[in-house]
Amino acid sequence: MDTRTKILVTAMQMFNERGYGATSVADILKAAGANSGSLYHFFPTKQALLVAVLEAYRDGIEPMLLAPAWEGVADPIDRIFKLLESYRQRLVNTDCFYGCPIGSLALEIHEPDPDVREMLAVNFEGWVRHVKACLDGAADRLPAGTDTLKLARFVLTTMEGGVMQSRTHRTLEAFDNSVDCLRDYISKLTKEGTK
């Protein structure tokens, strides 16, 4: 792995585990085994490194997030809840310490430069677009005229809001509760849609 990638991957991990502000450039360099000159050769500023990290997340949505979550799952509605389950597993694996890296960064960065805010938005949009595609694939089961984009955003809302509470309480309860409610809602929609 070349130095640039090593720095990028390390930053990705540390921004997720400690947050952007709480991770110092020196921390990254030490963990990556690189020198400060190398980092600033590839990334003009710490913030540019953050943007690169967010680009990596954007590019990783399909291969790293969706592909594993949807392996062997064809039904579009099932896929939505399998995706949510992958976030649940993330909470389980980390004792509810780490949830969604994008969400954490989105709320940490209060006055983001346009580049950063834009990349955060792009990540949310990508996520929502894939969920919307699932909902569109299940259009025959949903009430006619259902706004699938709106509903896809609500799925993201459910995930992020649930993760936030579960991380805070260090308990899966709030996340599970939220997904349960979403499942109930969508099942009511499909009942209404196929009636």
Add this chain to the structure above:
Amino acid sequence: MDTRTKILVTAMQMFNERGYGATSVADILKAAGANSGSLYHFFPTKQALLVAVLEAYRDGIEPMLLAPAWEGVADPIDRIFKLLESYRQRLVNTDCFYGCPIGSLALEIHEPDPDVREMLAVNFEGWVRHVKACLDGAADRLPAGTDTLKLARFVLTTMEGGVMQSRTHRTLEAFDNSVDCLRDYISKLTKEGTK
């Protein structure tokens, strides 16, 4: 206003606007017109100041948040959506810059000392408790055996997830979409409950 209160109020505002890590003690002192010795006379550390801020939020839920939002609103379900509307107004007033102070802090602080995490959790619990009380007050309209605590958490999830997306996109759309979906869900529940 005494010095302690002046420092506390200033910190409250700045932690909300810039986040905890991005707000320096010097920033707070300058804005509050106080000296560092005064701050450290009342609060042993910056973190203790954060805890005091979170305690102030906890104590302010009823008088500062709910009372204004619920003025002249008696119906418990209406109250829930009036509460959500107050967060919407907050987004409107700040061009979608600031949403829920607690949510922002909850996701910013990744490895919180127990005191901080506990106070964040207490704030969420207080919020949820009041929403649960609304739902319990509308129990006759909800399906028998509805888990009102679970549903109250889902209301918080909707608010926090919606605020996160709206802040990131600098648009009310995602927040409004989320609240719309929640309203639709709850209306389906009340239809089922009174049927």
Add this chain to the structure above:
DNA sequence: ACCTTTCTTGATTGATCAATCAATCAACTG
């Protein structure tokens, strides 16, 4: 008036921060 407690002043500390820089090294090109 006198003492005690509470509060305020503001300079100072050492640590840590992001970022810089000249120097050197490695890899490729013609």
Add this chain to the structure above:
DNA sequence: CAGTTGATTGATTGATCAATCAAGAAAGGT
């Protein structure tokens, strides 16, 4: 081989950070 570009080294910079401290002012009780 010579020349050029790209990558790496690591010490260093000045700024900023949270926190400290000795000194003194204000307030209140007796």
